[in-house]
Amino acid sequence: MRIFNRIVMILLLAGLVYLGIATIVYIFELGPYQLEDLPNALGFGGLYEGLNGYLGNIESGNVGPLDVVVLSAIALLGLVLLILELKPPTPRRVRMQQGTYITRRAVERAVSPVIEQEPEVLQSNLKVKAQRRPGAKVEVRASIRPGEDARSVQSEVQSRVQQHMAETGIPVSDLRVRANESDPRQTKTRVK
């Protein structure tokens, strides 16, 4: 989101710089230019006429259904972008109590070995996210051999992780485990 906004701002500012330089050139008559030619020189002539006609149509209620859909989509997109921009950023660290935090890396290091202890799990992929409230959001993706019972592995891994987290005291607000069948030739461990 921040990168998107940065790109938009860079484009806007570049446009402003271009407009500013063009205006100065015209104001001080640095060359064979006339101020009244500025909109045409910037390529706004056609745009003005088109915009005028379009706004006239909107005012008189003469708008096609496609235009209504596009305008509504633009308004909705603007609203979504505004909400995303106003939303405070996700914290980098997981809050445990008042004044105590744990890094996402430490949570990963605490959880990974527990998942890989499960005999059916060939490889695991862990994603830890910090939240504004205390506790981490942990997403586990376990790779298992084709033909294994994914559901039982999933519940086994889930209970192991929950038990380990309770022992270590790391607060987890959301734990999701997914077991996917994978080709053992492409995983870190082939045989256990």
Added chain:
Amino acid sequence: MRLARTVSEAALATEGVYSLGTGRYVEAATYGAGEKVTGVVVGPDEVTVHIVVRYPLPEPIPALAERVRERAASRVGGRATTVVVEDLEVVPDENL
């Protein structure tokens, strides 16, 4: 600098703390003339202590972090104290 050193010693003396962390993206340290204390960041209103905990744990991580926070808070003269558990260090059990 003296404050950072005191906090560092207090944190390292806590059972279950393996070492002080160094920070991940930015070095967590307090800088003085020709020296630095790694793992403790002293600000005007806040002190942050970065720790690496010993594994297996002597107690749950939040309790350990809270104990470090209390020890550090008693030495920082009213500044807000934050403890960040940066990593875990697996230490072989001496009884094995």
